[in-house]
Amino acid sequence: MQIKVAQILSGLACFCLVFFCQSAVFAQLPALLNAAENSPAPERQSIAIADIPSQISSDQILLQDMIKRSANAAPVTDFKPELAAMNTAASQLGQHINVRKLAAMSFSRLETLDRHLSFIDQQASALQAALTVSTQPLSEDIAQLTVRRALWRETTRENTGLLSQQLQKSIEQLDQDFTSAELAVSTPLNALMSLNQQVGGLRNSLLDQQKIVRQYIANTDKLLWNIDSPSLWSAMFNADVSQSINKDQLADSFAIETEFMQQSQQSSRGLHSLLLVLIAVLLILLLWLAKQAKSLPPDLMQARYRPILARPISAWLLLSTTIYLIENVNGSYLRLQILLLLAWLPVMRLQSVRMHQAVGVWMYSTLLFFFVHVMGNVVAYEPLEFRLCLLLNASLMLGTMLVILMRLRARKLDLSPRIQQLSMGFVGLAGALMVVALLCNVFGNVHLATLLVQGTLYSIYMGLFILAARNTVLAYVRLFLTSSTPQLLQRTQHAHRLFGVSQRLFNLALMLAWLIGVLDTFRVLRSTQDMLAALGAFTLAFGSISITVGGIALFFVSVYLSFWLAQTLRSILSEDVLPHMTLPRGVANSVSTMSYYFLLMLGLMVALSAAGFQLTQLAMVLGALSVGIGFGLQTVVNNFVSGLILMVERPIQPGDTVELSGTTGSIRDIGMRTTTLSTFDGADVVVPNGMLLSEKLINWTLNNQRRRIEIPIGVSYDCDPRSVQAILLEVARKTPGVSLEPAPAAVFMGFGESSLDFSVRAWTDHFDQWLMIRSEMALEIHAALKAANIEIPYPQRDIHIRTVADKTITGNAD
Known part of the structure; x- marks a missing residue:
């Protein structure tokens, strides 16, 4: 679907116009702020003597309400158990944060420790927000008490000697009531504020610990390019060089994982219960759909989806694991690895026929790779044994990659040349990484060798996992749409294109998810995010005007998506949906066109917001957008859409008296293209609807007859x-x-x-x-x-005569 160049240029013109207008508005902000700061503060006033009795009664009621609110305030005991649990978890983590233990931890354990600290900090932030909500009404009551008490004292001071004895006693009693109310409100307020300070101290401590952990993560990354161990032959033949690590350190590293898993499980029990219900419903749905698939004729379901539909339990296990993986995206690495291993069998069973033809039984070798990888983690406290496991795993993966590469070259597969070339390139890259890992392990760069083997293993397995999930989702979506697809295809012209676009977007999302997983596995996700953030925040300055690169990119992406969505929606409405509905003549085209331009306006507003413009300047943005949209409208379409807008928004109605371009009259009829205006001279004026919206329209009777x-x-x-x-x-x-x-x-x-x-x-x-x-x-x-003998004068002019000809004077005299 192509986008008109003129429309894109109109959007860019709109962007520039709004940008320069916005800079002018912002330039006036300092003056407005200075004016607000220099405004005089209101003077304190006292209560009039006549109003004192009624004010005493109202303030007594106010004090009673405050005391009741303070009694109903959330007690501190509701928050203390949660804070105690956070302190306990933070204390347990603090035991692992020391130089000796951090230096012995692997990168995954350090990352888990960092995630655990972030998890506790998020809980503390939520608790702090809850405390703030509970504290706010009490703080407002204290502030109001202070103001009211000061007012009464000012009243007593100004009216000294003027108040009756009874009023004086009432004011004194009210002052005592203020004291009681302040005590009732301040007691829970002080307790909540003290607890809030404790939470703040906990968050500061977590922040300090997180800085230490992230520093060790950065140090671990620096070791990737250094020789951190002796050569492999030296470690094998020189017992003095190979030194074992304390086994307690391995136990500590696993304790970090288990503690994080337990705490996250306890804090999200409600979510886990909901997930269990969802998974149970998913199992029932998949079993029902599998039963429906068996009853379908062979020609209605593609052959590549039938093996997947015949395995609903495997599909259920895979989708359930996917749900838990999404829930555990920022959780424990150990739990993530366990979930991936539990899904291994469903992942293998749900691969496509093409994958089985291309890889064959070598696909199942991933289980062997995982077994060797786990064994290496078990003996990680023995450097030599760990390096031997790493060497074995790299050798097995290298051999497997070579075999698969030869199969891809030798066999003629049912794949497009592009897909086959990409597959061969990926397999070749994995093999090359294994060669590098072997060399690093042999010459003593164990950190880099571990990263390459582990990263390649998890990248391959995540790719297989995502392919299995893709095949499963597409199979069941296709099955779900099978019964309605023939009728849908007969009634619509864009069904095939929509299915294709949706599938491509789904594939793109899966590819991005795999790419993020690969970057995280190879420990470059954080640095990539920092680099992109720095690039996006890079500011381009043009005099006093500045804009970020990220804002420019988001603007162009948003504009493109808005044009594409608007064009697609207009095509679907005008050709597939509205023609099958019973509507008055012309309404279908009006709705589709209106939807098109509405999406354009919405998309441009989103683009401007993404570029850094404030939505509070909506009027300015709409004014600029109207200019950009008008460039792409023809006169007839403009009048037609304007008529629809007039009917929907009703800025004018029949019988209204309006003034437009010097013509004043009464609205007689509003049509789809023109509006008829009857002037007070008896003439009928036909006005295009576009003129009613584009020019200044004065409606004298829009809201009333005044x-x-x-x-x-x-x-x-x-x-x-x-x-x-x-x-x-x-x-x-x-x-x-x-x-x-x-x-x-x-x-x-x-x-x-x-x-x-x-x-x-x-x-x-x-x-x-x-x-x-x-x-x-x-x-x-x-x-x-x-x-009243008041004169309304005529205009007067003073004439000063400097010279007059003699002949003129003589002639006048005669």
Whole structure:
């Protein structure tokens, strides 16, 4: 689907326009802030003596309410167990954070420790938020008590000697009630604030510990490019060189994993219960769909999906494992590895026929790789045994990659040349990494060898896992749509394209998930994220204007997606959906076109927001978007869409009195393309709907029938302005049809060339009679001024004659 270049250019023009407008708005912010800061503070006022009894009663009720709220406040005991559990977990983790233990931990254990600290910090943050919510009403009550008490004391000070004895006693009793209320509110408030401070201290401690752990992670990454151990032959033939690590360190590393797993399990019991219900429902659904698949004719279901549909238990195990993997995305590495191993058999059984043809039984060798990998972890406290396991695993994986590469070259597979070349390249890359791992292990770079073997193993297995999940989802989605697909294809023209687009997007999402997993496995995800964040935050400055690279990228991506979605939706609505609905003539095209431009506007707003613009400037953005959208509209389409907008938004209705381009009249009819306007002269004016939206439209009767009347008038300089103003106000109030709310006003406008200029302004609730009311008011003003001997002067001009010819004077004299 192609996008018109003109529409893209209009979007870019919109972006530039809004950007420069926004910079101008921001330039005014400092002045506004300074004005707000320099505004005078309100002065404290005391209570009037007459209001003291009622204020005492209302404040006593207020104090009682505050005491009740403080009694109903969340008790500290509700939060202490959760805080105690966090302190216990943090204390247990703190035992592992020392130089000796951290130096002996593997990268995965360090990462788990970092995730565990982040997990506890998130819990502490949630607890802090809950404490803040509980503290806020109590803090507001204390603040209100302080203000009210200060007000009463100010009242007592200002009225010393003026208050009766009874009022004085009531105020003193109220002061004692304030003291009781402050004590009742401050007790739970102080306890909650103290607990909040403890949580803050815990978070600071977690932050310090996390910095230490991340420093060791960075140090571990630095060892990847160093020789960290003696050569393999030296380790094998020189017993003094090969030194064992304390076995307690291995136990500590596994304790970190188990503690994290237990704590995460306890903190999300509700979620796990929900997941169990979801998994049970999923099992029932898959069994039912598998039964339905058996009853379908062979020609309705593709052959490649039938083996998958015949194994609902394997599909259920795979999808269940996927759900738990998503839930454990930031959890323990050990739990992640266990989940991946539990899914090994379903992953193998749910591979496609093409995968079995390409790889054959060598696909099952991943189980052997995992077994050797686990054995290496078990003997990790023995450096020599660990390196031998690493050597064995790398050799097995290298041999397997070579065999698979030869199979791919020798066999003619049912694959496109591009897919086959990519597969061979991936297998060759994996083999090359194993060669590097073998060399690193032999010459003493154990850290890099471990990373390459482990990263390649998990990358291969994650690829197989994602392929199995893809095959399973597509098989069951295809089965679910099989019964409705023939009818859908007959009724729609875009079904095949939508299925294809959805499948490509699904494949893209899976590929991105695999890529993220690979980067994480090879320990470059964090550095990649930091690099992308730095690149996105890079600022391009043009004078006083600056914008980030990330904002520019997000803007272009959002604009492209908005155009693509809008075009797709318009095609589906206009060709597939709306023609099959019973609608008035022309409405289908109106709805599809309206939806198209609505999505364009929405997409451009999202793009501007992604580029860094504030949504509070919505009016400015909409103004700029209207310009960009107008560039892509033809006149007829513009009028048609404008008519639809007029019918939906109703800015005008039949009978409204409007003013447009100097023409005033009453709306007689609103059509899809034009609107008929009847002027007060009796003429009918046909106005295109686009003009009603693009030009300034004044609707005098949009919300009510009110109209302001204004009569300018000038009087002689010999008159008293105050007397004139009083006369004008009196006439305006007595004129029939003039509304008294808001009250009429007589405004002195200034000193004219020949007169003192006034303006009489009044409102009327009878719009259709405002001209006659104005005429009557003008006549009454004239009569009242004449009765008061107030002159309405003619314009005067002073003429200065410098020279006059003698003949002219003589002629005039004759």
